[in-house]
Amino acid sequence: MSVLIYAENAAGKFKKSTFEAVSYAKAIADQAGTNLIAISIGNVAADDLAALGKYGAEKVLNVSNDKLKNFVNQAYASVIAEAAKAKGADIVVLSNSFSGRGLAPRIGVKLHAGVADGAVALPVLDGGKFTVKKTAFSGKAFATVELTSANKVIALTPNSYKVVESSAAGQVEDFTVETKESDFKAMIKDIVRSTDKVSLPDAEIVVSAGRGLKGPENWGMVEELAGLLGAATACSKPVSDAGWRPHSEHVGQTGIAVSPNLYIAIGISGAIQHLAGVSSSKVIVVINKDAEAPFFKVADYGIVGDAFEVLPKLIDAVKAY
Ligand code: FAD
Secondary structure (H helix, E strand, C coil), rough: CCEECCEEECEEEEEEHHHHHHHHHHHHHHHHHHEEEEEECCCCCCHHHHHHHHHCCCEEEEEEHHHHHHHHHHHHHHHHHHHHHHEEEEEEEEEEEEEHHHHHHHHHHHCEEEEEEEEEECCCECCEEEEEEEEECCCEEEEECCCCCCCEEECCCCCCCCCCCCCCEEEECCCCCCCCHHHHHHHCCCCCCCCCCCCHHCCEEEEEEEEEHHHHHHHHHHHHHHHHHHCCCEEEEEHCCCCCCCCCHHEHHHHHCCCCCCCECCCCCCCCHHHHCCCCCEEEEEEEECCHHHHHHHHHHEEEEHHHHHHHHHHHHHHCC
16 A cells, blocks of 8 residues: 655646645654655656645656656546556655646546545544545535545645645656557647746635736736736736736636635625635735625725836835845
8 A cells, every 4th residue: 555646747848736745644654653755757857846745745656758758637537547547556745736636636536536635634544434635616605525445636735735845855766658549649749938937726825816906917017916926926816817818827617726825806896606716825915906705805005096006116115125
């Protein structure tokens, strides 16, 4: 018995959410009194693979295969499930990232495993029961689910578990899996980053704005504040629908779900569909000129005021800090 963690990389580099997931998986392995094995797919440097040991992975399986260079949902799920079978892992952990959300149910089917996606806390093992707290209804609520199957898949919400470093390096081992043609019906040929800005799903701080900003010409203030805070920029759906901002910035039920340490919402009403993607943020700051805006109900801090007056003052204050 062991725990297998899928260590996701972006362009060959592990992300912070991967280290969180490895630390989380290590804690599960410790709870179960077993060891932790990591699996990496794609071209990651040997030193980076071994460095996963710092977060608790005793062994790191390296699957380096040209066909698997870019993420392919079905094929990656097959590789991870085969590794779990080969290594006798009955718990598979991964990050509930964009790719993790696609992988978790597929791995679950292949391993006949119960799936807890969007986990936000360590499982509780009590009297033979294995329960996991997770987000439900697009982040609007939490549910505690019991996984009764022998095999289990848990996808951890980014930014909900701390990165914990221990000292040892992991032992890297090449792992080969026969891939099936049927797993490659749709493939990503190339990934080109369109920006050097902070990636929205991984951002620790997000500065987000809505229709209250009136038009795309006013986003300079949002970008300046985000730049000063090292934050990613985001927006409400109508803003991206109108073409004021790219669709990749749209957060909410039909967009990206974020869970940063700080979410600053400027001129966004706080419709339930928007909150669905941001409500697991640790601290929410709302700036809105309407004191009755629904967003204030979920805000930790609120500023009732005109964004065109508040934002320049906020930018000056951050610059002076
Ligand atoms: P508005 O509702 O127009 O609100 C603008 C806010 O700005 C107001 O609160 C106003 O008081 C404030 N304001 C105006 N001027 C200023 C100023 N000068 N200074 C400060 N504040 C000011 N929306 C999403 O965001 N994400 C989704 O994923 C999403 N999915 C949806 C899915 C479905 C099926 C449906 C039906 C809707 C979805 N929506 C989604 C749309 C959602 O219901 C809201 O319409 C949308 O979030 C509103 O965007 P907004 O807050 O930017 O605009």
